[in-house]
Amino acid sequence: MKNSTLSCVFSCLALLPFTGFSQNSLSMEEKEKGFELLFNGSDLAGWENKGNWAPDEGTLFRKDKGGSLVYKAKPIPDDFELQFEWKISEKGNSGVYYRPGQYEYQVLHNQMHGDGKNPRTSAASLYFCMPPAKDATRPQGEWNEGRIVCKGSVIQHWLNGEKVVDFDYSNPRWAQEVDLLRVRGGDLTARGAFLSLQDHGDFVWYRGVKLRTIPATEPVVSENITPAPVPQSMLEKESKFVESKKKAQESAPAK
Secondary structure (H helix, E strand, O other), X not given: OHHHHHHHHHHHHHHOOOOOHHHOOOOHHHHHHOOEEOOOOOOOOOEEOOOOEEEEOOEEEEOOOOOOEEXXXXXXXXXXXXXXEEEEOOOOEEEEEEEOOOEEEEEEOOOOOHHHHOHHHOOOOEOOOEOOOOOOOOOOOOOXXXXXXXXXXXXXXXXXXXXXXXXXXXXXXXXXXXXXXXXXXXXXXXXXXXXXXXXXXXOEEEEEEXXXXXXXXXXXXXXXXXXXXXXXXXXXXXXXHHHHXXXXXXXXXXX
């Protein structure tokens, strides 16, 4: 009878709706590595926004227009690992900003948003800089696992367990990509930004946001993996954008 009762309890628990709170916790291994939990699943302690973000069943939910959600409790370390999960609405667009300027891990519904036509602006790209090696997104409406690793001049983006961006920006091989990042406003030497989750006008959900400092003794070596090719039509659009951006910068009054 006892075993039968326990079986019934477990079966009933399995039918309960999942709230996402278990994702907003640290495993023993994560604690040992030095991860901190930035979202506890229930409130926005440490985060700033204009009231357009809210906790929703264990997630950070962008529910209305008003701007980005920014973690102001502490800036991101110079060398760090960030883990998070994201889910985007149909045709949706968002992003995770992690260094001063325009360092953005793109969050996107690739198949139905215009940015998905260009790998350089698709999900998990370093936006308008480095395309992912492949599209590793899950179907729209499902949770995706994101991860960012940065140490020195090495930048890595992961998506659903696959490393899709991995390059050392000091390598001359990536001079063209680095120039694109500079044109967009990325400062390669700047550090100390606050983590920012972008409000791009669409519904988006985040959870399991975890951050750690990478120790100086822990190596992070770039494999300089090959990014997905950018179609010629997209390259032409990029070229026009860069030209107009540089002209605007040249004509701007000196500060």
